[in-house]
Amino acid sequence: MPESVPVLDFGSQTAQLIVRRVRELGVYSELLPHDVAEATVRALNPYGVILSGGPASVYEPDAPMLPDWLITTDLPVLGICYGMQLQSYALGGRVVRSTRREYGPAMLEVIAHSLLFGTITGEQPVWMSHGDHIEQLPPGFHPLARTTDVPFAAMGNDARHWYGVQFHPEVVHTTCGRDILRNFLFAVCGCTANWQPTQFVAQAVAQVRAQVGNERVLCALSGGVDSAVAALIIHQAIGDRLTCVFVDNGLLRQGEAEQVIKTFRDHLHIPLVTVQATEEFLAALEGVSDPEEKRRIIGERFIRVFEREARQMQDIRFLAQGTLYPDVIESRAPDRQKGVTIKTHHNVGGLPTDMQMILVEPLRYMFKDEVRAAGVELGLPETWVWRHPFPGPGLAVRILGPVTWQRLETLRQADAIFMAELRAANLYRTTQQAFAVLLPIQSVGVMGDGRTYADTIALRAITTEDYMTADWARLPYDLLARVSSRIVNEVEGVNRVVYDVSSKPPATIEWE
Ligand code: XMP
Numbered sequence: 001m002p003e004s005v006p007v008l009d010f011g012s013q014t015a016q017l018i019v020r021r022v023r024e025l026g027v028y029s030e031l032l033p034h035d036v037a038e039a040t041v042r043a044l045n046p047y048g049v050i051l052s053g054g055p056a057s058v059y060e061p062d063a064p065m066l067p068d069w070l071i072t073t074d075l076p077v078l079g080i081c082y083g084m085q086l087q088s089y090a091l092g093g094r095v096v097r098s099t100r101r102e103y104g105p106a107m108l109e110v111i112a113h114s115l116l117f118g119t120i121t122g123e124q125p126v127w128m129s130h131g132d133h134i135e136q137l138p139p140g141f142h143p144l145a146r147t148t149d150v151p152f153a154a155m156g157n158d159a160r161h162w163y164g165v166q167f168h169p170e171v172v173h174t175t176c177g178r179d180i181l182r183n184f185l186f187a188v189c190g191c192t193a194n195w196q197p198t199q200f201v202a203q204a205v206a207q208v209r210a211q212v213g214n215e216r217v218l219c220a221l222s223g224g225v226d227s228a229v230a231a232l233i234i235h236q237a238i239g240d241r242l243t244c245v246f247v248d249n250g251l252l253r254q255g256e257a258e259q260v261i262k263t264f265r266d267h268l269h270i271p272l273v274t275v276q277a278t279e280e281f282l283a284a285l286e287g288v289s290d291p292e293e294k295r296r297i298i299g300e301r302f303i304r305v306f307e308r309e310a311r312q313m314q315d316i317r318f319l320a321q322g323t324l325y326p327d328v329i330e331s332r333a334p335d336r337q338k339g340v341t342i343k344t345h346h347n348v349g350g351l352p353t354d355m356q357m358i359l360v361e362p363l364r365y366m367f368k369d370e371v372r373a374a375g376v377e378l379g380l381p382e383t384w385v386w387r388h389p390f391p392g393p394g395l396a397v398r399i400l401g402p403v404t405w406q407r408l409e410t411l412r413q414a415d416a417i418f419m420a421e422l423r424a425a426n427l428y429r430t431t432q433q434a435f436a437v438l439l440p441i442q443s444v445g446v447m448g449d450g451r452t453y454a455d456t457i458a459l460r461a462i463t464t465e466d467y468m469t470a471d472w473a474r475l476p477y478d479l480l481a482r483v484s485s486r487i488v489n490e491v492e493g494v495n496r497v498v499y500d501v502s503s504k505p506p507a508t509i510e511w512e
Pocket of ligand 1: 390393433507511512
């Protein structure tokens with residue numbers, strides 16, 4: 001059992017990020033509800049606990065509090081933002097409402113030596129996001145750092161190994177954040193970095209074996225890295241009792257269906273059922289322009305195709321999905337504020353309610369980068385492991401307006417040129433997602449001596465850490481020029497290419 005430092009979730013937007021950072025440093029971590037039982041934490045072989053930030057104020061009537069067992073625990077504890085305020089409040093300090101909310105960059109001044117700051121001294125840029133702050137430290141704690149607005153920006157009780165920071169060490173804007181977390185894990189908690197993401201594979205294989213027994217499993221492949229890694233793990237666990245289903249819905253990129261089929265059959269030797277459903281999908285989408293309507297139709301079609309396949313393979317009780325840890329965290333946190341629906345995301349393999357199949361989710365504790373590491377370990381080709389994400393509704397949400405076969409072909413060609421040039425320029429791996437979009441407008445152009453009135457292709461390339469926010473990639477002008485020239489010359493019906501220079505927010509990554 002690896003050492004762990006779990007994170008208790010008090011609702012911060014960056015709580016998941018703390019877990020990721022801890023794992024990146026070679027220590028296992030999970031995000032647990034703030035009122036988790038001690039036994040659940042102890043079962044993870046904990047060496048310490050981290051308390052996340054959160055939107056509440058300790059004096060609000062329904063504010064989430066520290067669980068009783070934690071107040072008397074012998075485990076080291078690091079409180080972050082609201083987590084620090086809770087430590088203070090629970091141990092007899094005083095927390096007050098600030099006159100103004102502090103949000104964004106601040107300059108931290110380290111004022112005392114501690115295991116937490118180690119060799120970090122002097123002034124350090126940090127990221128703040130809080131309404132309340134600590135006015136009086138609890139007994140036994142001493143101040144470790146301050147900012148101009150916050151006198152106790154960090155505190156510590158060395159005897160008890162309890163520390164608190166008002167800022168967020170998990171975000172990249174806190175440049176010494178990684179070192180602070182490292183000090184907490186190794187100098188304070190005494191961890192030895194005995195965990196790495198590839199350990200997930202052995203663990204997941206054993207879990208699948210135990211869950212499935214002698215039964216058969218159906219796995220929907222999307223062509224993306226998640227479902228492929230899920231399939232490989234299950235295949236290792238139960239061999240040929242796994243059947244993969246790949247639906248060619250006609251909304252895929254150039255050569256994609258052939259590549260998926262070939263890799264699975266010839267390279268990975270996993271049985272694959274391919275369902276040709278292009279006509280069915282295109283018929284259902286005919287004349288539909290509304291983005292949400294497109295998503296709904298495609299989601300439902302997938303389910304119908306899937307139901308048909310499952311009926312044909314009668315004795316299958318288990319359905320595999322490539323659900324990742326962030327999805328699990330989101331779906332099990334009812335007290336997290338639900339935002340408005342921006343887009344109805346869906347993944348291939350959405351569970352038909354009347355199918356009565358039991359879910360197998362071998363990736364349910366993994367982040368995307370850990371899935372990639374597992375993919376490499378399991379022999380998935382590098383080109384697949386590093387493939388950019390592709391939305392479940394496929395090219396349908398990259399064709400603005402109605403989807404027709406001809407428009408799909410236009411977009412496929414333009415997209416393939418963009419990808420080929422991006423790879424040739426060695427920039428595919430440094431952009432996290434790039435693609436072409438077919439716009440519903442035509443514009444005037446001149447080709448040779450003639451007038452054209454033809455379609456516009458928009459190119460989109462982004463850089464991002466987590467796809468929640470993104471910036472547009474500063475691609476070199478020469479590359480853009482080459483892609484543009486090739487598209488207007490090689491793709492019939494296109495006379496104009498534009499580059500999308502919007503970040504997310506306010507734009508989303510996909511156009512629909
Ligand atoms: P947005 O457009 O919401 O996209 O900024 C964020 C990330 O999610 C991908 N995306 C989807 N993935 N099913 C998926 O599996 C979907 O319906 C879907 N819609 C968007 C998008 O490509 C980007 O990586």
